[in-house]
Amino acid sequence: NNTKTYTIILQPDCPNHHTVVGHDSFACVCTEQQPCAPVESPKRTAAGIVTKWESGRDGARLRKQTLHFDKLDIHELETCAGSDNQLHFRVNRDVRYQEIFGFGGAFTDASGINLEKIGPKLSDQILRDYFSSDGLEYNVGRIPIGGSDFSARGYSLDDTPEDKTLKHFNLTHEDIDYKIPYIQKAKQLATHEIRLFGSPWSAPAWMKTNNNLVNGGSLKGPVGSEYWQIWAKYFIKYLNAYKAHNISHWGITVQNEPYANTRWNSMLWTPESMRDFLIKNLGPELERNGYGPDKLKVMIWDHNFDKVEEWVHTIFADKTASKYAAGTAIHWYSHLPQTMLDKPYVEHPDKFILATEACIDNGIKMGSWNNAEQYAQDILQDLIHHTIGWVDWNLVLDTQGGPNWVQNFVDAPIIVDYGKQPHVYYRQPQYYALAHFSKFLPPGSVRVDTNIVDQRNTSAMVGAFRTPNKSTVVIVVNNDNNDVELTIEDTKTGRLATKVAAKTIQTYVYYD
Incomplete structure (x- = not known):
């Protein structure tokens, strides 16, 4: 019997507000009558505007927020210094690595x-x-x-013993x-x-x-036989x-x-x-x-x-x-x-x-x-x-x-x-x-350079990418138990100072 009993509660950030509680967070409930909400795609915004999506242990599920880069000269900026937990990095889109498949x-x-x-x-x-x-x-x-x-x-696709011509090879009902x-x-x-x-x-x-x-076990005989x-x-x-x-x-x-x-x-x-x-x-x-x-x-x-x-x-x-x-x-x-x-x-x-x-x-x-x-x-x-x-x-x-x-x-x-x-x-x-x-890295996206300027008291990780539709995507994973002051610098755009809550994943998207 595979049936298990879970407690369903209301959660504002979960589609239809319905969840099942378990372990340290919750799962969203989807039904025919109340399907889970669509996962929203990023939409083009004006230069300097950043859209942030956040999911976390304490409730967020792709929660969206609009932020703005400042307009200051990035060479005159100093590291954000409001917390002991810091992650400050610089995105350099001109340094490119592998293409995303x-x-x-x-x-x-x-x-x-x-x-x-x-x-x-x-x-x-x-x-x-x-x-x-x-x-x-x-x-x-x-x-x-x-x-x-x-x-x-x-099973395999030919379980007839010694069928060396593969005469009995066939797709099974599992395939069909x-x-x-x-x-x-x-x-x-x-x-x-x-x-x-x-x-x-x-x-x-x-x-x-x-x-x-x-x-x-391995195939019978020497390789090539x-x-x-x-x-x-x-x-x-x-x-x-x-x-x-x-x-x-x-x-x-x-x-x-x-x-x-x-x-x-x-x-x-x-x-x-x-x-x-x-x-x-x-x-x-x-x-x-x-x-x-x-x-x-x-x-x-x-x-x-x-x-x-x-x-x-x-x-x-x-x-x-x-x-x-x-x-x-x-x-x-x-x-x-x-x-x-x-x-x-x-x-x-x-x-x-x-x-x-x-x-x-x-x-x-x-x-x-x-x-x-x-x-x-x-x-x-x-x-x-x-x-x-x-x-x-x-x-x-x-x-x-x-x-x-x-x-x-x-x-x-x-x-x-x-x-x-x-x-x-x-x-x-x-x-x-x-x-x-x-959702944010379509085929043909390319990883770009993220140079860490200052990282203290956090193991939070960051990666940055350019997509075929000319957006920049920054993904931050904070598995720490503490919030982190985050500073994103883009050598072509400016600086964004924000926060990554404890136990949170964030995706930032901005356009030229």
Whole structure:
């Protein structure tokens, strides 16, 4: 029984004023009769006017305020000195870094099961919350190739033993019922083109050394031999099968979490085996079938970023492997700093880094602002350290954090509750954390320089960006328990002195 009981209270900043209280904050309640309010897009303002959006532990959910730059000569200004907690930085738009690719989430079986179960009206509403101009305006989607732990069962797309010609390869009912319909609907609703990429959790059991879909194992035989070539052809079958449903892929990752030996679908790789698979099997097979490097972006690694240096060095050092791989995929499950991404970027600036999976992996924490803080901090740190985008894990989970066939329950930005009549769903705090980035940084935005002038007694973080519509976006994350006096200087505009409340995320937008 996945039904849980929550207390609903009134909260002025929450859409329709309805929330459920939990942990240190609250989640917003959305129903068919009272849908959650649209997420407002920034609108062009006159030069010198700044629009601030704020979300915080103590109540704000994208609360909007209008501020103004002063008109003084910035070279004559001194650091704001009204508090012991200071963050003063200078935005230099002329110093540019990586282009932003986008933000999104994963079309897992679990998400599709929940969307189907909650009914067509609320499922459409949820997809609007993510993809439409009234929502987060997601433009990236991850698709598990076959099953994952967030399925109702363990499976691949060809479980017929020793089917070496892949005669019995076929999309499953999960693809047909839980993935494809919602991908197609999201494409119809989306503000931006949705760039989709697939990730396999495991080859079929009969291709593997342990003859099992789970508990690791690797492909049989040496790299380049029979089963490795069959596995490369499996990718082609998958890409073509989705194309038959008018769903094209922007990219793929070679393997989800190649170091994971788990009780759900998993398969083990080394940097050397992935390099050689690209060279001998996957790269040539993709190219022969019209999915060459100019058509499909192949990503290596797709696991925790603490091992990224070794994998990037091993694979991209080979010219042929490098030809077939466009970038590196990373997951957030690491306690190490994102500075570990700096060296791979410096060594291979022509290869992008994309964050492809994140979740709070200890079950549902309804209303937890700490979850939102973890999201916001990770996204901003990733962007500061050269990633081009950030992709969340499940789009939609139930109140238990599933379904999941091995009970590996986690949290998600939207939680459905079909134990209530009529059905409802909840926008968790991390939904609003994501909005501070995805809503204001459209594809083609560029990170620009933020030079710290003075930072004392605070760990608050800041990043700045230029968008294709000529706006400047500044994002500040204050996870401290104290307010911070904030000073934004822009070398072309002026200075803004304001405050960042404790436990708060802020996004500032201004135009030339």
